[in-house]
Amino acid sequence: MRDKRIKLIYFSLQGSESREFILSWKVLIGSFFLLFGLVLLLVGSSISVFTDYYHNFRIETLAETNAGLRTQLHELGKVANELQVRVAHFERENDELGIFADHPPMDSDTRQVGVGGSASAEIKDSLLPHDLQRVTNEYRSMLETTSRKLNLVESEKSALLTAIEDRQISLDHQPSIFPVTGRITDDFGYRIDPFTKSKKHHKGLDIAQKRGTPVKATAAGTVVYAKSKYKQNSGFGRVVKIDHGNGFITIFGHLDEIYVKKGQKVERHQAIGTVGSTGRSTGPHLHYEVKKRGVNLNPNDFIIAE
Numbered sequence: 001m002r003d004k005r006i007k008l009i010y011f012s013l014q015g016s017e018s019r020e021f022i023l024s025w026k027v028l029i030g031s032f033f034l035l036f037g038l039v040l041l042l043v044g045s046s047i048s049v050f051t052d053y054y055h056n057f058r059i060e061t062l063a064e065t066n067a068g069l070r071t072q073l074h075e076l077g078k079v080a081n082e083l084q085v086r087v088a089h090f091e092r093e094n095d096e097l098g099i100f101a102d103h104p105p106m107d108s109d110t111r112q113v114g115v116g117g118s119a120s121a122e123i124k125d126s127l128l129p130h131d132l133q134r135v136t137n138e139y140r141s142m143l144e145t146t147s148r149k150l151n152l153v154e155s156e157k158s159a160l161l162t163a164i165e166d167r168q169i170s171l172d173h174q175p176s177i178f179p180v181t182g183r184i185t186d187d188f189g190y191r192i193d194p195f196t197k198s199k200k201h202h203k204g205l206d207i208a209q210k211r212g213t214p215v216k217a218t219a220a221g222t223v224v225y226a227k228s229k230y231k232q233n234s235g236f237g238r239v240v241k242i243d244h245g246n247g248f249i250t251i252f253g254h255l256d257e258i259y260v261k262k263g264q265k266v267e268r269h270q271a272i273g274t275v276g277s278t279g280r281s282t283g284p285h286l287h288y289e290v291k292k293r294g295v296n297l298n299p300n301d302f303i304i305a306e
């Protein structure tokens, strides 16, 4: 059997000193494993220390991120609240526009149509903590509601503006002033005809005024008739008829001069001629009629402003 021992000789370079170590293989291998074990232990504990440090670092970073996200969520909530307030303001504005549009205000039930029902949009199985999830859902629902309300309020506003415009156009085209100021010598309705002395329906207003006084269009419209030629002591003499749309027509009789011609567009207050006594007339006055769809109406009912 071979000798399983090895000899290690140590020489010092400074002197002639030398030492000898005699080691058995068992000791050598044992030492090697001991050293290897120590190295493993050192590496292992280093990794553990580093991992702990890394985890702590991650936790701190996440905590900071978490706090930052909570702050931002809170800010978003404030913005959502402000938006809600602004939409409510737009709703009130529409209510006011509704007055001008002669539109009843939209009731709150109608405004709630399509609002809500956002629970389905909640994130299921969310990893968020319960309180954050609740707040997030609340803000989400708030923003969705606001967005829908905003759509509704926008379409409502555009409809109201169109209605106001239509109403303005229709008001512009509705007789609303005296064509000339003066004494009313014959009112609308039944009267005794000055020529035949018989009872007759007077289809308009007779307003006495000096010859040459301007006669104004009582609403916007288009001249559909402007007759300069006339027979004395017959009919309304020089006549102008204006079509205002919506079935409204006004007639101006016994004019002295005519300033407009057929097809011409006129505005309210625009002079269309002057007071005269042409036709079947006993003195300078304006004969003024208001017709709607062919029916004579009382012109006094169409005086809103001077």
Ligand SMILES: [Zn+2]
Binding pocket: 186, 202, 204, 205, 206, 286, 287, 288
């Ligand atoms: Zn008359």
